[in-house]
Amino acid sequence: MGGPELLILFAILLLFVGASRLPKLARSMGQSKKEFHKGLKEDQSAEGPCPFCGVEVAEEAKFCPGCGKSAEEIIAEKKVTSA
Structure with missing residues (x-):
């Protein structure tokens, strides 16, 4: 505009x-x-347990420290499993 x-x-x-x-x-x-x-x-936070491996993920983390999945993958999986 x-x-x-x-x-x-x-x-x-x-x-x-x-x-x-x-x-x-x-x-x-x-x-x-x-x-x-x-x-x-x-x-859109990846904070909490990783849905793939169960390791705790920090709020500011870009990747899971346990399995290496990206924060975007973790967020997407959490949305799928919560629906």
């Missing part, structure tokens, strides 16, 4: 929401975005 599109969007928001409630709306949208990204990050 460019500058003119953002101005039009802002004007429409101003008409629907009103000038007095616009800062509160923007703040709540920012908090929602932050919580959403926090939830995504928590869901």
Whole structure:
């Protein structure tokens, strides 16, 4: 989105929401975005026991210290087994 599109969007928001409630709306949208990204990050952690070998994997680890599987493989397997 460019500058003119953002101005039009802002004007429409101003008409629907009103000038007095616009800062509160923007703040709540920012908090929602932050919580959403926090939830995504928590869901994508390889921390805990490795589903392949059972060895404990640290949160910041890129690979399992027991079997050498990557963090992406561990996360994908945890999603499959939890579903």
